[in-house]
Amino acid sequence: MGDGRPWDSGVIAARVDSALGGFPPEHPEARRWFIASLGGEPAGLVVSSRHEGAVEIGYWVAPEHWGRGLAGRMVAMAIPVVWDAYGPVSLSARVEPGNLASVRILARHGFRADGVTPEGLAVYRLDHHSPARS
Ligand SMILES: CC(C)(COP(=O)(O)OP(=O)(O)OC[C@H]1O[C@@H](n2cnc3c(N)ncnc32)[C@H](O)[C@@H]1OP(=O)(O)O)[C@@H](O)C(=O)NCCC(=O)NCCS
Structure with missing residues (x-):
């Protein structure tokens, strides 16, 4: 993640604790x-x-599901769910500039470039709006 390497077990445990x-x-x-999930399996x-x-x-x-439009669909579904969960907040995402699939997903969903982090990650932002749910 981020630097292209897997998280170690300590980072994973901290992230899961925080999420839960x-x-x-x-x-x-x-x-x-x-x-x-696809066919009942987490994907x-x-x-x-x-x-x-x-x-x-x-x-x-x-990785076995890359290139089939799954991430685009996940983000499309997540945006209104996140707004339902948190209220009318702006959304942001940080992306390696060379991660063209991710940049494409954000652009398709209306995110706009909003600077670069000190580590060189591109920042994207989407202000709250009332989406037409699909
Ligand atoms: C980035 C990632 C989420 C993409 O998942 P995916 O399910 O393969 O993505 P999709 O199939 O929905 O493709 C997304 C878009 O990128 C396009 N795309 C895919 N690979 C591309 C490439 N190499 N160059 C340009 N565009 C590309 C697709 O055509 C699609 O565009 P479209 O909707 O206009 O057709 C996945 O590769 C991943 O999990 N990577 C590791 C984690 C990561 O980088 N997460 C993002 C961090 S913010």
């Missing part, structure tokens, strides 16, 4: 995770985390 912490949506450490994950001024989303698809 049950903080209410208005809490500064609120997290909500969403699992995408992808969307995470959302409250940050200063926005809720950040991230998403992962199991």
